[in-house]
Amino acid sequence: MATAAHKPHMSTQEWEARQQLAACYRIFDHLGWSELIYNHITLRVPGEENSFLINPFGLGYHEVTASNLVKIDIDGQVLDGSPYPVNRAGFTQHSVFHRHLPDAHCIIHTHTTAGMAVSATKEGLRPISFYAAAFIGQIAYHDFEGVTIRPDEGERLIAHLGDKRVMMLRNHGTLVMASTLPEAFLKQWLLQRACEIQVAAGAAGTPVDIPPDVIAVHQRDLAGVQLPVGPGVPDFQSMVRVIDRVDSSWQR
Numbered sequence: 001m002a003t004a005a006h007k008p009h010m011s012t013q014e015w016e017a018r019q020q021l022a023a024c025y026r027i028f029d030h031l032g033w034s035e036l037i038y039n040h041i042t043l044r045v046p047g048e049e050n051s052f053l054i055n056p057f058g059l060g061y062h063e064v065t066a067s068n069l070v071k072i073d074i075d076g077q078v079l080d081g082s083p084y085p086v087n088r089a090g091f092t093q094h095s096v097f098h099r100h101l102p103d104a105h106c107i108i109h110t111h112t113t114a115g116m117a118v119s120a121t122k123e124g125l126r127p128i129s130f131y132a133a134a135f136i137g138q139i140a141y142h143d144f145e146g147v148t149i150r151p152d153e154g155e156r157l158i159a160h161l162g163d164k165r166v167m168m169l170r171n172h173g174t175l176v177m178a179s180t181l182p183e184a185f186l187k188q189w190l191l192q193r194a195c196e197i198q199v200a201a202g203a204a205g206t207p208v209d210i211p212p213d214v215i216a217v218h219q220r221d222l223a224g225v226q227l228p229v230g231p232g233v234p235d236f237q238s239m240v241r242v243i244d245r246v247d248s249s250w251q252r
Contacts, residue, residue, distance in 0.1 A: 010080075013046040018066035020181050021053050022250040024236075026243045027185070028110075029061035033192070035111045036060065039173075040090035043181055044098060044105045050074050052098050054091070056084030065252045074099045089148045096154030097161075097177060104165070104177040106184040114195035115174040124168050128207040131194035133218045136210075140164040144171040166191060178231075185239075186232030 010018075021043045028034055028041065037058055045051045053069045055061070071080040074095045078086070090109070097104045118125055127136045142160040145153050161167055166187060167175040174191055178184035201207040210218075227234050243250065 011047070014048075014071075015066065017043055017046055018053060018069050019251055021069060022064050022066040023240050023243065024181055024185060025055060025061040025064040026247070026250045027236075027239045030239075030243050030246065033110055033112050033188075034061040038087065039110050040087065040094055041108045041181075041184075042090075042094045042098065042106070045071060050099075051079055052094070054086055054094065056082065057087040057090075058084060062247075065250055067252055092151065092154065093148045093157070093175075096151075096157060100158050101177070103179045105179050106181040107175070107177040108184050108188050109169075109173060109175050110188065110192075111173040112192055112195070114192060114199050116172070117199050118195040119168045119173055120171050124170075125191075125194060126198055126207060127210045127212075127215055128201055129194055129197040129210075130218075131190050131197060133210050133215045134190055134222060135166060135194060136212075136215050136219075138164055138166055140167040142167055142169050144169065180230065180232070182230065182232035182236035184232070185236045189235065 021041060024041055025034075037060055040054055042052045042054045045053060051071055051073050053071055055064055056068050056070050059068065068082070068084065070078060070082040070084055070086055072078055072086055072091065076086065076091050076095065093109060094107050097107050124141060125132055125135055125139055127133055140161045142157055145156075157167075165177050169175055174188075174195070176184055176187040176191060178187055198207070
């Protein structure tokens with residue numbers, strides 16, 4: 001991650017969080033996971049329980065920088081004097097999780113083609129691939145209720161999520177959350193790959209389900225192939241190096 005000096009009006013921790021989140025938006029754009037000016041990745045500001053960072057509504061992911069991210073509280077009030085508006089749907093959905101889930105420090109919502117396709121199927125994510133096997137039994141589902149701008153839907157989102165931290169928003173898209181941004185990024189990458197493979201396998205023939213006992217062994221052993229620096233950290237750092245070679249303006 002870049003080490004550029006933080007802005008004098010904010011803490012070092014906030015500036016580092018801004019740079020990390022800005023890099024994540026650029027990575028999503030590089031991977032083709034952006035959706036014009038829509039969808040969201042939010043990140044809690046370290047040491048500030050009720051504030052988080054979100055993308056400025058109206059800018060594409062390729063335009064997000066550390067400085068232009070918007071800092072808001074869980075009631076939607078802009079805290080940093082940003083001139084940019086915040087997407088109401090993004091605030092409604094993300095604020096309810098940030099408010100009620102202490103461990104949801106980073107939340108990612110996408111409308112990728114593969115994610116939306118799987119979310120629109122009756123079966124949801126099927127246990128047919130290496131990647132999907134990691135999620136079986138760990139995904140919540142929430143039925144489509146229209147654009148997410150009504151606060152009362154937040155109660156149902158929380159209820160349907162339960163103790164899971166990955167959700168298929170039926171007919172809508174995907175939602176992942178984690179205690180760190182790198183971990184959330186890795187979850188999103190794995191889920192996206194699982195969805196892509198499911199769509200491709202369905203077109204190729206009749207997918208074969210992995211037996212439950214094999215899934216249990218697979219999930220048990222996954223921790224044994226991770227580096228000790230934390231879930232998603234080397235993966236995210238690798239992608240930061242990629243987008244930094246393309247365009248380092250996200251650091252500003």
